Amino acid sequence: MMASFVTIPSLLALFRIDRDLHEYQIALEALLKDQVALEAKIGAIAADIAQQEAAALKLQASIGAQDLDLKTRQAHIEKMREALNSTKTNKEYSAILVQISAEKAEVSKLEAAMLENMEQLEKDQAATVAAREQLALQQGLLATAQGESETRATELRGHIDRLNVVRSGCVTKVPAEALKQYDRLRRKYPGDAMAPVEFDDDDLDNISCGGCFMALNMEDVNQLRGRDEIRRCNACSRILYLPETQANEKTRAGEQHA
Ligand SMILES: [Zn+2]
Known part of the structure; x- marks a missing residue:
């Protein structure tokens, strides 16, 4: 199911490059x-x-x-x-x-x-x-x-x-609207526009934003797992991603090559 998603994987590939x-x-x-x-x-x-x-x-x-x-x-x-x-x-x-x-x-x-x-x-x-x-x-x-x-x-x-x-x-692989949001956040948080959702599958009462450490909830995780769209942290407004999400494979290969 994740493989058919475009938004977060393509943003994640971009984000990793921007971080470096x-x-x-x-x-x-x-x-x-x-x-x-x-x-x-x-x-x-x-x-x-x-x-x-x-x-x-x-x-x-x-x-x-x-x-x-x-x-x-x-x-x-x-x-x-x-x-x-x-x-x-x-x-x-x-x-x-x-x-x-x-x-x-x-x-x-x-x-x-x-x-x-x-x-x-x-x-x-x-x-x-x-x-x-x-x-x-x-x-x-x-x-x-x-x-x-x-x-x-x-x-x-x-x-x-x-x-x-x-x-x-x-x-070029990022949907236009997602790219717009990402670019705005990139100016606010250089190299740090995205944050992982941090949680332990055994302890779903403790879900937090890896950027600002404020609490998130199961709905954030479910939406990221179920929909190919952006979800942002309510506290810091970084674009959230799940640790299990992989960046676009081709891009990762290119990144390693660089
Ligand atoms: Zn946050």
Whole structure:
């Protein structure tokens, strides 16, 4: 009796292909996702390096300005020292000494600030060197990953292409109205539009949908056994099939071949 049915067996053949197709698509997307993540990491490190280099330039400019200021003040101190020799009164002499001492205080403040900047610059430059090493490492990882995943991606695309060829043969065997319903559900549940009715022949009080695990009843089983039409789960609306239903034999052979 089952052999004369078309709807569920033809949908089941299609569903099995779509389930495999979906798995291959997911694997392909995951492969690309890993690369995108690695590329983002590399981009972030490169941005860090650019920022560190800009900061280093700024610091170098600031050190240059401080150095110029320092030299000007040191020259001023020299000039004042010379002026000490030509002073005529003690009062004038000690006034210049006060000025020299004030300028010396400025000089030592400047020297301290400059030293701090130079230490910071050294730290920044060390960080940049480390970041460059990290960048090279990640770029190496990416190149390896790209090589490996290209092989795997080619393999996956091959499976997908072959399955799509088999699929286009299967689609023509599904009654039009059933195909319409199936296609709608396929968008809602990619690779998962159909669900087996789960039950034990010894315990027919426990019948459930294999998709959402909600309870079904004997009427669902009887209708699937007796009529060549679609029956859907009331809870999740997946298209139900009985575990005993075989997909179209020719299609299964084609699927295995793929
Ligand atoms: Zn369900």
